[in-house]
Amino acid sequence: MNLLKTTLVILGCASATIAYATTETAMNKTVRLATTTSTYHSGLLDYLLPVFTKDTGYTVEVLAAGTGKALRMGEHGDVDLVMTHAPQSEAQFVEKGFGVLPRKLMYNDFVLVGPKNDPAEIKGDKNVADALKAIATDNATFISRGDDSGTNKKELNIWAQTKMEPNFGGYKAVGQGMGPTLNMASELQAYTLTDRGTWLAYETKLDLEIMVEGDKRLFNPYQVILINPSRYPDLNYQGAKTFSDWLVNPKAQKLINNYQRHGKQLFVADAQTQ
DSSP states (O other): OHHHHHHHHHHHHHHHHHHHHHHHHHHHTEEEEEEEHHHHHTSHHHHHHHHHHHHHSOEEEEEEEOHHHHHHHHHTTOSSEEEEOOHHHHHHHHHTTSEEEEEEEEEEEEEEEEOTTOTTOOTTOSOHHHHHHHHHHHTOOEEEOOSSOHHHHHHHHHHHHHTOOSOSTTEEEOOOOHHHHHHHHHHHTOBEEEEHHHHHHHGGGOSOEEEEOOOGGGEEEEEEEEEOTTTOTTSOHHHHHHHHHHHTSHHHHHHHHHOEETTEEOOEEOGGGO
């Protein structure tokens, strides 16, 4: 009887160990990515991730937020890697030891959009700072994401160049992602700053037009950065690196270049230019 009990205990422990090992292996096939909402709302990730899973067997759990929040997730070890678009914040993230292996991935640009009647009379302006000044002077409605995202950081950086504070009556910070912000701007017939990728994904549903584009200050580069494994050794570093390696390889870079909405390219791959 004692021998039987002992055997059952051993078998039970062995089963538990096998179950734990199996679960751990399954968990290691999942990569947690914190990324800006633009890569999500533009549809790019829905386009890329099934191919990545087919090629590697890994699945990616996407946590879409503003760049600031995405980087904070990385700082706290809540994700395995980040894909963001705020170069200064990303450089600080790496310098502080939270991120490793930063890689250029792709770029597009920001555009200033607004209502067709253009109350601030900025359409066609080539200087985005002057355009923001005109919006403030006219007290036109401007919807800011107000969420510490890469887009919000870019917007505030341009406001700083105008030497004006965005505190006029028509300025509204909403704390929302790019898609909801564009919808709100359309409903309120307001101006807003958006990345071109999300704009192209949404434009047919919006009563807005591009007002300002082409200013070199509107350049919008994206990077992918792994979370430092020496700081958070329990993260899925191998899976994250596999995803990063895949994103910058020629196949994925071609996929990024080929991704279009309404016949227009959303992002330009540039990993191979490094």
